[in-house]
Amino acid sequence: MKGREFMKRSYFVRCCLKYGGYFVAELILAYILARVVVQGNTIIGDAIDDMLAGETVNPGAFMGVLLGLTAAGFAAAFFKSIFASWFSIKVQAAYKNMVARKLYRLEYRYFDQNGSASVINKVNTDIAETDNLLSQNVPEICTNLVAMITYAVYIGQINLGLLFLMLICYPFIFWFTNKVVKKIQSLRKVFRQKSDIITEISQDCVSGILVLRAFGAEDYFQEKLNAAADDLVANEAKRVRITNNVLIIRRLLQWMPNIICAVYAYVMVLQGNISLGELVVFLMILQRFVDAFVGVPFNLVDARECMVCVGRVEEILTQPDEPSGTAMEGVAGKVTGADEETEDETVISFRNVSFSYVDGKEVLKQLSFRIKENTSVAFVGDSGGGKSTIFHLLCGFYQPDMGTYELFGRDFKEWNAEAAREHMALVSQNVFLFPTTIRENVRYGNFDATDEEIVEACKNARIHDFIMGLPEGYDSIVGERGILLSGGERQRISIARAFLKNAPILLLDEPTSAIDVETEKLIQEALEGLSDNRTCITIAHRLSTIQNADEIMVLKDGIIAEKGTHKELLDKGGIYSAMYGKEEKEVQDEAVEHI
Numbered sequence: 001m002k003g004r005e006f007m008k009r010s011y012f013v014r015c016c017l018k019y020g021g022y023f024v025a026e027l028i029l030a031y032i033l034a035r036v037v038v039q040g041n042t043i044i045g046d047a048i049d050d051m052l053a054g055e056t057v058n059p060g061a062f063m064g065v066l067l068g069l070t071a072a073g074f075a076a077a078f079f080k081s082i083f084a085s086w087f088s089i090k091v092q093a094a095y096k097n098m099v100a101r102k103l104y105r106l107e108y109r110y111f112d113q114n115g116s117a118s119v120i121n122k123v124n125t126d127i128a129e130t131d132n133l134l135s136q137n138v139p140e141i142c143t144n145l146v147a148m149i150t151y152a153v154y155i156g157q158i159n160l161g162l163l164f165l166m167l168i169c170y171p172f173i174f175w176f177t178n179k180v181v182k183k184i185q186s187l188r189k190v191f192r193q194k195s196d197i198i199t200e201i202s203q204d205c206v207s208g209i210l211v212l213r214a215f216g217a218e219d220y221f222q223e224k225l226n227a228a229a230d231d232l233v234a235n236e237a238k239r240v241r242i243t244n245n246v247l248i249i250r251r252l253l254q255w256m257p258n259i260i261c262a263v264y265a266y267v268m269v270l271q272g273n274i275s276l277g278e279l280v281v282f283l284m285i286l287q288r289f290v291d292a293f294v295g296v297p298f299n300l301v302d303a304r305e306c307m308v309c310v311g312r313v314e315e316i317l318t319q320p321d322e323p324s325g326t327a328m329e330g331v332a333g334k335v336t337g338a339d340e341e342t343e344d345e346t347v348i349s350f351r352n353v354s355f356s357y358v359d360g361k362e363v364l365k366q367l368s369f370r371i372k373e374n375t376s377v378a379f380v381g382d383s384g385g386g387k388s389t390i391f392h393l394l395c396g397f398y399q400p401d402m403g404t405y406e407l408f409g410r411d412f413k414e415w416n417a418e419a420a421r422e423h424m425a426l427v428s429q430n431v432f433l434f435p436t437t438i439r440e441n442v443r444y445g446n447f448d449a450t451d452e453e454i455v456e457a458c459k460n461a462r463i464h465d466f467i468m469g470l471p472e473g474y475d476s477i478v479g480e481r482g483i484l485l486s487g488g489e490r491q492r493i494s495i496a497r498a499f500l501k502n503a504p505i506l507l508l509d510e511p512t513s514a515i516d517v518e519t520e521k522l523i524q525e526a527l528e529g530l531s532d533n534r535t536c537i538t539i540a541h542r543l544s545t546i547q548n549a550d551e552i553m554v555l556k557d558g559i560i561a562e563k564g565t566h567k568e569l570l571d572k573g574g575i576y577s578a579m580y581g582k583e584e585k586e587v588q589d590e591a592v593e594h595i
Contacts, residue, residue: 011317012130012310015094022087023142029080030143034150036073037288040066042154045281080143088134096127099313105321108397112357117200122312125195129309137303141296148292151285158282159273194232323399324417330408345372346409347505347535348394353403355389363389365558366403371535373504378538378546380579381555387539390555391507394537396420425498427527429510429541431490433482438467439474441482441493445500453500460529461496462522463489488523495526506534510541543580552576 016023043065103123111119156163348371355364364386371377379387392398393405396417405412407420425445433441442454449457454474458464466489470476482490498506508527524545540546547566554562554569554576562574569576 010310010314011098012091012095012314015091015098018094019087019090022083022090023138025083026080026087026139027142027146029076029083030146031150033073033076033080033143034147036069036076037147038150038154038285040069040073041281041284043069044284045275045277048277048280080139084135084139087138088131091134092127092130095130095313099123099127099316102317102319102321106316106319107322108392110316110319115196115200118196119316121196121199122316126309126312129306130313133303133306133310137299137306141299141303144292144295144299148289148296151289151292154285155282155289161273190235194228194235197228322396322417323413324396325414326416327410327414328416328419329410331410346370347373347407348537349404349406349409350390350393351404351406353393353400353405355393355398355401357389362401363558364393364400367559368403369553369560369563371537373535374533375550376531376536376538376546376548378540378549378552379555380540380543380546380552380576381561385555386558387555388509391426391509391537391539394507395424395426423503424505424507425501425503426507426509427491427494427498427530431482431487431494433478433485433490433493435478435480437472437475437477438470438493441478442496442500445497446502449500454496457496457499458493460499461492461526463492463496463526466492491523492526495523495530499530504534506531506536508536508538510539543576543583554579 103119152163350367350369353364353367354362356362363384367386367390379390381387389398393400396412396415399413407415407423412420434444439451439454442457443449445457446453451474455464458467458474467474467476476484478484478490478493482493485493538546538549540552546552549566551563552566552569553560554574556575562569562572562576564572570580
């Protein structure tokens with residue numbers, strides 16, 4: 001996004017325009033401050049000319065005016081700083097709120113395709129960089145621009161030749177700074193990318209510390225972190241070297257106009273084109289003008305460096321929102337494509353649904369099925385067959401590439417996504433718990449639930465007795481990602497959360513995988529209670545857990561290869577029968593090993 005396109009589409013620019021009143025006030029006060037400087041120096045210059053002309057000069061006549069101008073200058077500087085601070089704070093707050101709202105509306109695909117470290121850096125570090133842009137770079141650019149124009153007008157009134165001489169080298173300064181900007185921006189972008197890598201490695205080290213130590217991988221990760229840090233340091237060393245060279249050249253550019261213009265002004269005095277008082281005023285204004293004159297291009301260098309971070313945040317804000325319709329309920333009556341006898345019973349319908357995460361590689365191929373109300377349906381199959389993808393589509397995390405997915409008779413594209421998910425409760429094998437209390441983690445199922453309802457949900461999930469055995473009971477902290485609890489305990493808290501939500505559709509994503517036999521029994525009891533009077537859809541890892549399902553669908557290469565009850569599929573002697581036989585053999589072999 002460049003130039004006009006950026007200005008037109010940038011959310012950052014929109015936030016700046018929203019609070020542009022503070023910015024305008026800042027510009028007005030910057031102009032007043034510059035005018036105070038010009039007016040004060042003019043009074044001094046006129047006094048010098050009067051003295052040289054032999055006139056009597058009474059200091060008391062203009063000291064009061066100078067003191068008044070000084071007070072006005074201090075007031076202008078003070079309030080300019082106040083308005084600059086307000087502008088910065090309000091724009092940052094609006095921008096951060098905009099990003100926060102966007103994160104909750106982003107397509108699920110964005111999180112799949114971008115590492116969490118990169119997203120976190122953009123949300124935290126890159127947004128923080130806007131503080132420097134708004135509180136330092138923008139005010140300095142504004143002040144310098146206004147001051148430069150004000151001083152230029154005054155110098156032009158003294159002598160146009162002096163003004164022309166000072167402005168003649170300005171195109172060169174802009175050309176030079178533009179060359180520098182491109183190099184520094186490129187290095188800054190690389191710096192942010194390398195910072196993402198370091199954050200990602202550090203995050204992996206912390207999250208995977210158990211695996212890291214168990215397999216003695218500390219040295220490997222230390223080498224990765226060192227290599228990433230070395231790359232970052234090398235990149236920053238190059239950027240600092242360029243910046244230091246720029247500072248030296250900036251000083252040179254500030255000295256040259258001072259020397260050249262001072263000599264030229266002296267010649268003007270000798271020729272009688274300007275007075276000695278005007279020369280004194282010119283020399284006093286000259287330094288301020290040159291600082292602003294040279295400062296603006298280099299302020300732009302710093303600003304454009306910060307804009308690299310703004311551009312990274314804009315990447316989030318310009319991503320498409322999660323598709324969502326406006327419908328809050330399903331269609332009453334006949335379900336599209338359903339038989340007359342099942343028209344009021346069909347809860348979920350897939351008709352010729354195809355989907356791929358990557359173009360050219362279909363995960364689901366022309367998939368069609370119907371799930372009736374209050375029935376139990378299980379999906380089984382090899383890894384990569386499309387089981388989890390079906391759940392992603394059911395929850396609306398992704399949209400089908402082709403075909404139609406209907407929920408309660410309405411095309412899911414017409415549903416408001418949040419309203420549709422209110423009808424579903426998910427119990428996953430990968431339980432995520434927030435680093436807060438057990439009570440709060442269960443309450444995520446229903447934020448309006450009372451403590452009594454939370455306790456009842458935990459009793460139904462067979463976890464209440466365990467919770468009451470903890471020193472803090474329901475106020476016990478579970479740790480980051482629930483690390484202070486076992487896998488079975490986390491799973492049962494997840495089931496309690498689903499009980500509390502009380503949704504008509506239950507999605508079970510291999511909820512008993514990697515669980516010991518005793519814990520699996522507790523979880524199965526909880527799930528049986530949770531499944532009562534609900535439409536239950538299960539991704540099964542252990543086939544022994546779905547024998548009572550009303551219908552089992554066997555997925556293979558993105559299609560339904562077989563479907564039926566447990567007995568029907570065993571009698572068929574096909575894929576499911578082979579899978580079940582293999583599982584039975586593994587169980588028997590494991591039992592023999594324990595004898």
